[in-house]
Amino acid sequence: MPWPQKKSTAGSDAGKAGAETRPAVAAALKNGSSRPRCGTCILQPHCLPAGLDPDALARFENTVQHYATLAPGEHLFRVGDTFNSLYAVRTGCLKTCAVDPNGREHVLNFHFVGEIIGIDAIFPGQHFADAIALVESSVCHLPYRAISQLAREIPQLQVELVRALSRHVFSMTSISGDFTAEERLAAFLIMVSARHRLAGGGSTELQLAMSRQDIANYLRLATETVSRILARFQKSGLLRANRRRITLLDPEGLYAIAECMNPYSRGGISRHRPESKATRG
Amino acid sequence: MPWPQKKSTAGSDAGKAGAETRPAVAAALKNGSSRPRCGTCILQPHCLPAGLDPDALARFENTVQHYATLAPGEHLFRVGDTFNSLYAVRTGCLKTCAVDPNGREHVLNFHFVGEIIGIDAIFPGQHFADAIALVESSVCHLPYRAISQLAREIPQLQVELVRALSRHVFSMTSISGDFTAEERLAAFLIMVSARHRLAGGGSTELQLAMSRQDIANYLRLATETVSRILARFQKSGLLRANRRRITLLDPEGLYAIAECMNPYSRGGISRHRPESKATRG
């Protein structure tokens, strides 16, 4: 935690906004047509309850209280909201983003089907980002206290929770390096493709949920740069891009450009290796 | 996890290196003069066993098997090493870094006194970065299986483990945004200052453990840029820099420059707030 805590204005801000718009639990419950069934969910192997035995799964399902449906542009939570819940994306796609004091928006992450939202708010106990649906989306609601309590009783759930957190850290290290715009965009497309496949979709025909501006913001580029590089990729036969419909013509070519961002391919470089103090357990 | 897993060459590489250099547990044990006592460690409130009751603390201490001392430049672990342990920095400072296939080095993180190393390797079960001591350092060795098992029995430890992970995610979001070189460097100095204070040192007289090149690599800048911006800060009276000795003359001024990277200050901007589906409770 690099920053000394400071009373932020977000709380009062959120309160103000809440007065006009914040729906009660009952309202959100209305959105869920019925209690979600993790056991029948195709995402279960990729979600938090992955690997739970039937009994544990049943207890987990009872903890997942409901799910909410969000229209494009609708908020799931806001900066300043108290952290109470993790969310799992059932359908659609969301972004988390924050606006800095200079007014610049930073897209922190995109959350695709099967992914957990809110992990970064556990420690501060408060959300420091807005979560916004990019397209019509639905999310499962995982009350953190209950999940945390349940995890004490179900070791496997504990393992999955820690794994989810660690995976999050792991995936963030990929994007945070010093890479060119081409490398970043290629890696982004590969990532979207992989997540499409995971959610049961095709991996070459991509229907992006996010605008060029969101992509640019996420990759720390200008929207114009994203456009230009997509055009460049198209000219060199790597893909076909029409607005948000992207067809990957040469995934291998993109992969080659993005290779340097792949954590799994690192360390293949031979270099001086003096001595390591690590011990195997 | 944005990348499809691929058999990496790191494993065999590490094996090769291991043949010449990898020390056994016994060797590392020799380094620890005695079993560390968390109860008497000044870092305890900031470390993993924070908030444990005396009984739990005693059990935790028994799990911390030993600690190792590392000379400057020495590796704690390497890319390709199997993940077995978390490490807590007792003294000194380490960096984790990875070299991409193009040969560019990326410093992923600096690890100061009281911080946990290896969190990002839990999920993949393998290290995708090298951990290297920047100065003479010592680390406590926290075997993960044992810690994880213990956490099932001590709920508070579980909470601390998840908090440590979440905190890690949280701190990474700060650095990953789109900021100028001045903002990044100012934020970096503030961060180092805060960590110095936490470790019981002064917060304006900084003795950096890392080279300009490491800083530049971490902040995704060129070393020359780091030098130039330090010179600029010095000219405007913000600090005095002599090699690795930095004196902060106007911490508030630096803070103002870095403000935009402070997650706690985000969300103070008024903007259109349509509707939020989050529920409290």
Next chain:
DNA sequence: CGTCTCCTTGACACAGATCAATTAACGTGG
């Protein structure tokens, strides 16, 4: 059929990278 928003394309500017040279610390061995 207009209006709006998103996307694309071009011209130019600038932050920061790169290349190059100098200076200052820090061993290390005589």
Next chain:
DNA sequence: CCACGTTAATTGATCTGTGTCAAGGAGACG
């Protein structure tokens, strides 16, 4: 203790990848 070589840090000159500004174009939608 001092010369020497080595590495780290600074400073200057120039280059370049992206950002910024500006102007169209193409769908989407009422």
